[in-house]
Amino acid sequence: MKRTGAQIVWETLMREGVEVVFGYPGGANLPIYDAMLDYPVRHVLVRHEQGAAHMADGYARASGRVGVAMATSGPGATNLVTGIATAMMDSSPTVFLTGQVVSKFIGYDAFQETDVTGITLPITKHNYLVTRVEELGDVLREAFYIARTGRPGPVLVDIAKDAQQNSTDWEYSDRPIQLRGYRPNRHPLSRQVEQALEMLSAARKPLILAGRGVLLSGAMRELREFAERAHIPVAVTLLGIGAFPASHPLSLGMMGMHGEAWVNQAIQESDLLLAFGMRFDDRVTGNLKTYAPNARKIHLDIDPAEINKNVRVDLGIVGDLRESLQEFLDHLPQMDHSEWVEHINTLKGESAVRDIQYLPPDGHLYAAHVIHDLWRYTGGNALVVTDVGQHQMWTAQYYRHDQPFQWITSGGLGTMGFGLPAAIGAKIARPDAEVWAVVGDGGFQMTAAELSTAAQEGVKVNVAIINNGFLGMVRQWQEFFYDRRYAATPMRSPDFVKLAEAHGLTGLRVWRREEVFDAIQRARETDGTVVIDFRVEQEDSVYPMVPAGADLHNMIRRPVRNPLVETAQDEM
Amino acid sequence: MRHTLVALVEDKPGVLNRVASLFRRRAFNIESLTVGHTEQPGLSRMTIVVDGDDVAIERLTAYLYKLVNVVHVEDLTHVPAVTRDLAMIKVAAPPETRTQVMQVVDVYRARIVDVTTQSLIIEVTGDEEKIESFVEVLRPLGILEMVRTGLLAMSRGGAPLYPPPNGNGNGHHAAASAD
Ligand SMILES: Cc1ncc(C[n+]2csc(CCOP(=O)(O)OP(=O)(O)O)c2C)c(N)n1
Numbered sequence: 224m225k226r227t228g229a230q231i232v233w234e235t236l237m238r239e240g241v242e243v244v245f246g247y248p249g250g251a252n253l254p255i256y257d258a259m260l261d262y263p264v265r266h267v268l269v270r271h272e273q274g275a276a277h278m279a280d281g282y283a284r285a286s287g288r289v290g291v292a293m294a295t296s297g298p299g300a301t302n303l304v305t306g307i308a309t310a311m312m313d314s315s316p317t318v319f320l321t322g323q324v325v326s327k328f329i330g331y332d333a334f335q336e337t338d339v340t341g342i343t344l345p346i347t348k349h350n351y352l353v354t355r356v357e358e359l360g361d362v363l364r365e366a367f368y369i370a371r372t373g374r375p376g377p378v379l380v381d382i383a384k385d386a387q388q389n390s391t392d393w394e395y396s397d398r399p400i401q402l403r404g405y406r407p408n409r410h411p412l413s414r415q416v417e418q419a420l421e422m423l424s425a426a427r428k429p430l431i432l433a434g435r436g437v438l439l440s441g442a443m444r445e446l447r448e449f450a451e452r453a454h455i456p457v458a459v460t461l462l463g464i465g466a467f468p469a470s471h472p473l474s475l476g477m478m479g480m481h482g483e484a485w486v487n488q489a490i491q492e493s494d495l496l497l498a499f500g501m502r503f504d505d506r507v508t509g510n511l512k513t514y515a516p517n518a519r520k521i522h523l524d525i526d527p528a529e530i531n532k533n534v535r536v537d538l539g540i541v542g543d544l545r546e547s548l549q550e551f552l553d554h555l556p557q558m559d560h561s562e563w564v565e566h567i568n569t570l571k572g573e574s575a576v577r578d579i580q581y582l583p584p585d586g587h588l589y590a591a592h593v594i595h596d597l598w599r600y601t602g603g604n605a606l607v608v609t610d611v612g613q614h615q616m617w618t619a620q621y622y623r624h625d626q627p628f629q630w631i632t633s634g635g636l637g638t639m640g641f642g643l644p645a646a647i648g649a650k651i652a653r654p655d656a657e658v659w660a661v662v663g664d665g666g667f668q669m670t671a672a673e674l675s676t677a678a679q680e681g682v683k684v685n686v687a688i689i690n691n692g693f694l695g696m697v698r699q700w701q702e703f704f705y706d707r708r709y710a711a712t713p714m715r716s717p718d719f720v721k722l723a724e725a726h727g728l729t730g731l732r733v734w735r736r737e738e739v740f741d742a743i744q745r746a747r748e749t750d751g752t753v754v755i756d757f758r759v760e761q762e763d764s765v766y767p768m769v770p771a772g773a774d775l776h777n778m779i780r781r782p783v784r785n786p787l788v789e790t791a792q793d794e795m
Numbered sequence: 796m797r798h799t800l801v802a803l804v805e806d807k808p809g810v811l812n813r814v815a816s817l818f819r820r821r822a823f824n825i826e827s828l829t830v831g832h833t834e835q836p837g838l839s840r841m842t843i844v845v846d847g848d849d850v851a852i853e854r855l856t857a858y859l860y861k862l863v864n865v866v867h868v869e870d871l872t873h874v875p876a877v878t879r880d881l882a883m884i885k886v887a888a889p890p891e892t893r894t895q896v897m898q899v900v901d902v903y904r905a906r907i908v909d910v911t912t913q914s915l916i917i918e919v920t921g922d923e924e925k926i927e928s929f930v931e932v933l934r935p936l937g938i939l940e941m942v943r944t945g946l947l948a949m950s951r952g953g954a955p956l957y958p959p960p961n962g963n964g965n966g967h968h969a970a971a972s973a974d
């Protein structure tokens with residue numbers, strides 16, 4: 224049947240199960256927008272294309288399905304770039320559709336022409352420029368296939384306007400996609416699994432490092448069974464939060480720069496690291512020369528390019544993590560590492576609980592209080608999305624997740640402005656979830672215009688602004704490493720309560736800890752998006768901290784300022 | 796050390812850019828890169844000479860495989876292989892030195908492909924050492940212009956480069972073991 228390129232776009236999206244797209248129209252994608260009205264799809268009109276990209280990303284992370292965002296050529300496409308790079312770094316399955324100028328004008332600096340496939344080459348898993356309508360159907364199917372298989376990631380399809388307008392004979396086909404140069408290996412090699420089991424049986428201090436790969440491959444149950452049967456403690460990366468229940472006796476918590484001190488210490492003492500779907504990011508390893516010096520390392524990942532990239536490993540097993548762990552479980556014996564597990568428990572002496580209790584009882588509101596209380600009052604069941612900065616690390620430390628897919632944050636790229644739009648995308652993916660966006664006063668202002676999108680779409684997210692009047696994380700580095708010279712970090716903000724109200728939304732302000740509960744309660748009970756301006760201590764820092772490039776075990780700890788005050792409500 | 800890689804890539808627009816861009820982005824230095832058609836329709840073959848230790852090259856191979864259009868990669872550095880470079884050299888050849896130039900051409904089994912009263916274009920193929928020594932010998936006689944293709948490489952023996960069509964997907968497992 225004759226179809227225009229624009230119709231082929233929507234028919235393919237429907238076949239791919241796409242229900243929502245996030246986007247913004249313009250001259251070069253008008254045909255696609257025009258055709259959209261004939262298809263049962265929800266379109267979320269954003270206020271800036273960056274918002275569309277983060278929403279698609281948040282949607283993908285919350286649902287496991289491919290998130291889709293669209294923009295016009297030139298400035299529309301360049302506005303997507305930060306969001307695409309964010310999705311790339313965190314392996315988020317996303318498809319971006321951009322309009323391009325009419326094909327005969329490509330290369331002539333036409334109005335709103337930008338070399339989008341050139342710009343996005345290093346920040347997409349793959350990208351396409353389509354100039355002929357005949358190619359469009361196959362390219363779109365490939366785009367979705369590549370985005371969601373193997374190590375997921377963003378795929379961009381740049382579609383010339385004439386390829387959207389022209390017609391061709393086309394029928395959707397669901398024959399299997401075969402790409403000569405793209406055949407991800409899902410199955411681990413059995414002999415490597417055997418070898419790994421031998422190494423494991425020789426280990427006395429094994430440790431599992433669980434990353435986002437656990438969540439992406441859906442290997443939570445397998446991980447748990449592995450840890451329990453082999454009796455091995457589990458540490459998670461920032462993006463691995465939720466891969467293993469925080470309250471599980473074998474759960475250690477987060478590793479890395481702002482990870483738990485005992486976790487980093489345990490890594491340094493371990494004699495065998497089992498890295499499951501994580502990539503030894505520099506924020507996780509600290510100084511590579513002194514990283515886990517006594518440990519042999521086994522690395523399981525779907526992406527062969529991650530094996531031996533940052534850390535030289537003794538054994539790399541390429542495959543889908545879930546399938547790999549299943550293969551392990553077929554042979555894994557019951558083990559006992561009580562001595563090691565108990566030793567780590569003694570390392571826990573200086574714990575996060577005590578860290579929160581070290582906060583001076585001066586009546587001030589601390590971010591840690593807010594997050595800790597948010598965790599308690601939401602029963603640990605909220606879907607928490609963060610922005611980037613101190614509040615992100617505090618949320619990672621104090622909001623404990625027992626369930627997977629309840630934690631969304633920009634890890635690899637560390638993109639300020641991610642929080643609010645990603646939360647909107649997540650809420651649209653999971654309307655029944657209680658969604659909290661925890662953001663900083665700085666990052667919130669980067670994409671705060673998306674409040675308007677939330678209002679127009681009737682999407683309810685709760686926004687907790689951890690308002691410290693600073694670009695706090697940078698201020699902290701200035702405090703620690705630049706002699707407290709606060710260059711360009713004090714930040715004045717608008718009245719966030721009025722800002723919410725200007726959007727027809729609810730705004731609340733909290734100064735004292737006693738008010739936290741009421742505010743959270745009111746937000747939960749109110750229809751529509753609620754913004755809470757938590758006025759927290761301005762010069763608080765995130766502890767512990769491994770300075771960039773320092774040895775993992777050399778952490779800066781919170782200076783003890785006040786005698787310990789134990790309060791029942793801070794028990795964790 | 797210098798490595799010679801050959802990559803089979805899909806013959807599609809932009810693929811050369813993807814590969815070149817990867818080298819830049821991952822901070823590898825290309826010494827030479829050649830691209831051309833192969834016996835298989837739809838596939839081009841690149842010969843890439845690049846500097847790096849074995850670990851770096853292993854990493855580079857894995858990065859190349861991450862490109863959706865890269866079908867197969869092989870490192871020919873440590874296997875018996877034939878390597879060839881082609882140079883065209885325009886040399887000054889006035890009557891006084893012409894015989895001398897032609898003798899050198901003879902010794903190296905090069906060919907003269909263009910003649911004027913004052914100059915010659917010489918074509919020479921061979922491994923890099925041969926070409927380099929040829930250039931050194933010609934240099935005092937007056938090289939006016941030179942161009943080289945960069946290295947082509949092919950492993951010796953009967954086995955073709957291309958893996959079976961349903962072979963070990965992307966050579967991933969091979970790249971994965973550290974031992
Ligand atoms: C787009 C972008 N620009 C700059 C940075 C560098 N940066 C990292 S954290 C941070 C401060 C964030 O301040 P705020 O949003 O108020 O959060 P806080 O650290 O105070 O909790 C900055 C500027 C970044 N991560 N992203």
Ligand SMILES: [Mg+2]
Nearest residue numbers: 663664693695
């Ligand atoms: Mg701040």
